[in-house]
Amino acid sequence: MSNIRVAQRSHGVGHWAVMLLALVIGALGVVLIGGGVWLITLEGSWYYAIAGAGLLITAILLARRQMAALYVYLLVWIGTLGWAYWEVGFDWWAQVPRVVAPTVLLIFVLLATPALGNRYRATVHEVPA
Amino acid sequence: MTRHPKLSLFVSALALTLAAPAVAQDTAPPAATTEPSAPTTTDPATPASPAETSPPASSESSVPDASSAGDSAASETPTAPETATPADAAATDTAETPTTPADTPEADATAEDATPSAETAEEAPADTATETAPPSAGQTTVAPEGEAMPTAETAPTGTGDSAAAETPQSMARNAAPQPEVGTDWPFYGGDAHALRYSPLDQITRDNVGQLERAFVYRTGDMPSEAAAGKYAPETTPLKVGDALLMCSAMNILISIDAATGEENWRYDPQVSDDAIPYSASCRGVSIYTDPDAAADAPCATRVIEATLDARLVAVDTATGEVCADFGENGEVDLWDGIGERVPGWYAVTAPPAIVRGIVVTGAQVKDGQAEDAPSGVVRGYDAVTGELAWAWDLGAPEANKDGPPEGETYTRGTPNMWTAATGDEELGYVYLPMGNSSVDYYGSNRSEQENEYSTSLVAIDVTTGDPVWTFQTVHRDVWDYDLGSQVSLIDFPADDGPVPAIVLPSKQGDIYILNRETGESLFPVGSIEAPTVGSVEPDYLSGEQPVSEYHTLRKADLTERDMWGFTPIDQMVCRILFKQANYAGFFTPPSTDRPWIQFPGYNGGSDWGSVAIDPERGVIIANYNNIPNHNRLLTREQADERGLRPINEQSPGESGGSNAEGAGDPQAGSPYAIDVNAGWRAPGTGVPCTRPPYGGIRAIDLKTGETLWDTPLGTARRNGPFGIPSYLPFKIGTPNNGGSVVTAGGLVFIAAATDNLFRAIDIETGETVWEDLLPAGGQANPMAYEVDGRQYILIAPGGHHFMETPIGDYVIAYALPQN
Structure with a gap:
């Protein structure tokens, strides 16, 4: 029974919120990978394809409710900050498209962390059952 | 680029003397001779002449740069007689300033130039007055009159007359003093010079x-x-x-x-x-x-x-x-x-x-x-x-x-x-x-x-x-x-x-x-x-x-x-x-x-x-x-x-x-x-x-x-x-x-x-x-x-x-x- 309880808990509001977040981040990731690869073929920046891949991995991990989602996303976010500084320094207006949206996503990923790892625990519980 | 000072003085003096009869009597010709400051010109104006837009303008050939020269110089020459009081013409001739026909229009251009400067000098504050006064750029023929006129003090009447003779068939009038910016804002750009x-x-x-x-x-x-x-x-x-x-x-x-x-x-x-x-x-x-x-x-x-x-x-x-x-x-x-x-x-x-x-x-x-x-x-x-x-x-x-x-x-x-x-x-x-x-x-x-x-x-x-x-x-x-x-x-x-x-x-x-x-x-x-x-x-x-x-x-x-x-x-x-x-x-x-x-x-x-x-x-x-x-x-x-x-x-x-x-x-x-x-x-x-x-x-x-x-x-x-x-x-x-x-x-x-x-x-x-x-x-x-x-x-x-x-x-x- 315990695993059923876990399942019920995991399909509450938190679950759907995390799934929605995973969906959004996954969609962004796919768009960035698509556009980013196109940009690479035009001899443009590699950032978007790489960041897109990071987002896609984050989304998959989120969907699996693994805490690793947070770590991967943190990596993307820190990498983004570094790249953004390298590109335009402290030009704050130029930083807007580079940093604002990724930081908003970071906040959502952080908000999702309490809901992460449940599945892992559920799995642990399931084994003895 | 430099002009010979003495020659310049001579030319201006001559110009003025010749101009005098054609001009109102009170245009004291002596003033011209007292005009020692005039021939200072070293023509700073085109210190660095543009690489390509204009030819390496020797100051002599002054006027239009090559791009426009053909047509404008030619078309302008005829105006010279109109504008020119005999003095102008004489000045240009004697002025040694050899060169091209382009000189002639130039000469009258500055004769005109002188006019308002003298006029504005009267009633206008430094700002405008100084504007035309200084011997200007790259001018050869021009400078003599340009310099002489302002020193002639009496210019307003004098130039008025000579300018009147200027354009028998042109509808353009004499240069007139322009309203000033300050209490008023008489031009779209503020003053006549559009300084805003x-x-x-x-x-x-x-x-x-x-x-x-x-x-x-x-x-x-x-x-x-x-x-x-x-x-x-x-x-x-x-x-x-x-x-x-x-x-x-x-x-x-x-x-x-x-x-x-x-x-x-x-x-x-x-x-x-x-x-x-x-x-x-x-x-x-x-x-x-x-x-x-x-x-x-x-x-x-x-x-x-x-x-x-x-x-x-x-x-x-x-x-x-x-x-x-x-x-x-x-x-x-x-x-x-x-x-x-x-x-x-x-x-x-x-x-x-x-x-x-x-x-x-x-x-x-x-x-x-x-x-x-x-x-x-x-x-x-x-x-x-x-x-x-x-x-x-x-x-x-x-x-x-x-x-x-x-x-x-x-x-x-x-x-x-x-x-x-x-x-x-x-x-x-x-x-x-x-x-x-x-x-x-x-x-x-x-x-x-x-x-x-x-x-x-x-x-x-x-x-x-x-x-x-x-x-x-x-x-x-x-x-x-x-x-x-x-x-x-x-x-x-x-x-x-x-x-x-x-x-x-x-x-x-x-x-x-x-x-x-x-x-x-x-x-x-x-x-x-x-x-x-x-x-x-x-x-x-x-x-x-x-x-x-x-x-x-x-x-x-x-x-x-x-x-x-x-x-x-x-x-x-x-x-x-x-x-x-x-x-x-x-x-x-x-x-x-x-x-x-x-x-x-x-x-x-x-x-x-x-x-x-x-x-x-x-x-x-x-x-x-x-x-x-x-x-x-x-x-x-x-x-x-x-x-x-x-x-x-x-x-x-x-x-x-x-x-x-x-x-x-x-x-x-x-x-x-x-x-x-x-x-x-x-x-x-x-x-x-x-x-x-x-x-x-x-x-x-x-x-x-x-x-x-x-x-x-x-x-x-x-x-x-x-x-x-x-x-x-x-x-x-x-x-x-x-x-x-x-x-x-x-x-x-x-x-x-x-x-x-x-x-x-x-x-x-x-x-x-x-x-x-x-x-x-x-x-x-x-x-x-x-x-x-x-x-x-x-x-x-x-x-x-x-x-x-x-x-x-x-x-x-x-x-x-x-x-």
């Missing part, structure tokens, strides 16, 4: 915080349904006596009380909505005082405006009554000789320049319609009678000088002058900032004359209507880089003394300082290699283009990392577009295989708002745009698919308005139409593809061309994705349209940006020290004046359809609280 500077200093950085609205007047001229989305009044009133004189967007002439805003009179010339070309604009009006009329005679002083439906209209400044003696019942029809009347194709939006009694006007020929478009002819009319004095049709300068033969037109499709010209009463010149040919983005079928004059500053002698010199800022312009700014006349503070000069800002952001008499640049003109990537007409393009080494407002070429957006996704889309487009930097030519990026775009750099100059501090204030356009030539088939038709094939009033200029222009008669994405906004979001700032304002040291400060102009409060205002109070630097006024109180007043704020900036620091939220877009040049010892700052916020600011009919005056 007011010597008033009651309002300072310390008290500007108390500034309040003294009155708000509304003209009542708001768009009808048919004119919705086509208004951009851009109006700057004049202030003369107790009244403000202005025109509304649809050319209604209005006089209001300058202290109270109460209406004195209005005159509506009844311009129809379908006459609106791209925008309903009337930037200003001009006044003229008839020197032969009694002060209280009707129309002794008259307001003259040029209308959207291409009429010159003259009314009495005091009453608004039509000046019956002007043209036909107060009007002159500018369609005369232009060809088929297609409303909106040929329209005037700028105030005419009035020089020596000649009203000079060009017109806006709506861009991009067809090769077979109205002529860009510039015409001069007698300010009293409205009679045609001359026409400068660059395609047929001699044949059409007095108008085209019956049944014919002025040369069609030639470059036009849509912005404000500047008159030079002293030299008798008018400086025309020329635009490009009617088909802006394709040039292979342009005539040689079009190539010679497009996007050039051209000096025309108003006494003859002939070009004197020309200075080209873009060779073979296929970018719509029209010269849009009104030029300003200054005494350039050269090391060897002031040189009468011109400040010429361009849409590419370059600022040139030119010698007024010769058109030569006082600073080196650089040359850059121009790219040909993707061009549909590489053989037509000029392989090199000029750049100013004095100053440029232009920023570095774009790179991928300059792409912008609100999120990484729209930024990425813009990067893809950037990489897909043809772009090899400044002057990347038009292409059709893929879009090309034009940076700076056609909004500037500097556009019609022009620059303001503080002659006391020696500072130029320039606001500018910093935005690219994303363009593509369309093949004829693509154009047909999109239904692009020239204005003469559309129903009246159908075109114009909301679209960006060039966003789908047919360019009929050329192989390609044009599609412009002005300001290059991202598809969908409407967010600009390049990073801010999109506009700025800068202070430049007049003497050195160095930047003193530079700051973004405009906040983000009204901008945001999908057109949603962000209300962010941060400075972002928005696109801007309109200029500034500088006051002796040390303040720069400017709106122009799309945030609807009218602000005062400390000229020393660039810091904004006061601002007021306007009820409509501030896309107009502000001005300053005084009534009963109280200083007013005024702006007419009318909005601008393309700048997407609210349209209004306001005129708002600000002043410090009384007591």
